[in-house]
Amino acid sequence: MKNEDRIQPYAKNPWYWQYRSAPVLLLGGTVEDNVYQIPNIEEHLDLLASRGGNYVRCTMSCRDEGDVWWHEKDASGKSDLTKPGAEHWERFERFLDLAAERDIIAQFEMWDLFDFARDCWEVNPYNPKNNLNYSVEESQLPEVIDLHPGQKQNPFFRTPPTMEDNSLVLAHQQAHVDHMLSISLRYGNVLYCIDNETNEAPEWGKYWSDFIKQKAADAGALVMTTEMWDAHDLLSDTHLATIDHPETYDFVDVSQNNHQPPVQHWSNPQKVREHVAKSGKIRPINSVKIYGANTGSYGTSRDAQERFWRNIVGGLATTRFHRPPAGLGLSEIAQSHIQAGRTVTSGIDIFTCEPHNDLVSGRSYNEAYCTANPGVEYVIFFPDGGDVVLDVSDAKGKSLSIRWMDIRASSWAWDYKPVEAQDGVLRIATPTEDGYWTAVIKVD
Secondary structure, three states: OOHHHOOEEOOOOOOOEEEOOEEEOEEEEOOOOEHHHOOOHHHHHHHHHHOOOOEEEEEOOOOOOOOOOOEEEOOOOOEEEEEEOHHHHHHHHHHHHHHHHOOOEEEEEEEEHHHHOHHHHHHOOOOHHHEOOOOHHHHOOOOOOOOOHHHOOOHHHHOOOOOOOOHHHHHHHHHHHHHHHHHHOOOOOEEEEEEEOEOOOHHHHHHHHHHHHHHHHHHOOOOOEEOOEOOOOOOOHHHHHHHOOOOOOOOEEOHHHHHOOHHHHHHHHHHHHHHHHHOOOOOOEEOOOEOOOOOOOOOOHHHHHHHHHHHHHOOOOEEEEOOOOOOOOOOHHHHHHHHHHHHHHHOOOHHHOEEOHHHEEOOOOOOOEEEEEOOOEEEEEEEOEOEEEEEOHHHOOOOEEEEEEEHHHOEEEEEEEEEOOEOOEEEEEOOOOOOOEEEEEEEO
16 A cells, blocks of 8 residues: 555644545444454444444454464464464454455554453463463563553563663564564554553653554555553643654554543543644544443443544544443444444534534533534534534624434434524524434534
């Protein structure tokens, strides 16, 4: 694929992505995070695409039932870190083929910390007791890690020369990433994230971002990288290591914001946008996992649905439902929101809009959220019905019309109807007192 057709920031508005030289809003939801390992991957991607979805998360993880690990094993059952596992990488390549055929963008997390602690470390090929290549003494890696990975008990994540300089283990890590890139760099629909929820020192992520970019440059391929931090505070020092360093990272991931209550969930990414703008290089802001499900611990199903739309209206470049039980995955509810989100944003030029809650007055707590290209078009999301006033003074003297999306039904409640502003403001009341609604107001 030519570099101009690869996924990259949109030339006319780099808050968003472009793919195959056209701007694209990325919406998604899947049943698993390491979706390339599920048996019915083709059917799952077909379902996602049929609802307007075009975005998946892929942790390079092997800890779930039915997964296969990264390396081949010998007759004794021990892994050989010098031999990539044929079945694993065949699954990986098949997935990339299927995703590319459907124009689905895959955001990969190169290292998933949860594979490297507790029970998962017991069977991980990099554990010295599970491979032919090094001992505990040689590798300086322990056989037992009994704490949550956030406790940073595993020196696996401190191997680069700028950290603990563990050249033996680092060589195997490099070979691992090298093999992945030998496949993935052939595809233009891949985004690269270094970790899942890390709190390691920034030197780790920087090392691998630089490594990936150098390998890509050697292959003549354009790639985009980021890091995913564990901190829920999006302006913590760790997040700033991404936000304030466009020379290292090409986009920002704010998935951990999807633990927050409504007002903070909206306002935090707006603060990140301000910081990104000040960094000297505007870049896309991604949200690859929306927490929230009645079966989980990080908010309710209602929270997830609201978060999906606040991400869209809040100017994020991507938004995706997290896998069950912590998220809605690609459930029927998630499908409805993805389809409605695609329908609404396909009917406007979302790439010229910006978050504009300042145009909405009479708002109660969590009542309405607005994105707009003032004087051209406005979109307001209502999480549970509402009645607000919209400032349309930029459209003074022009005709206005409104269209309502019934989000859970994924259908327009009615087509555009003319409305009249009074003194530069327009009253917007949802068709019913409750329910998920989106209003699209056009200036004719």
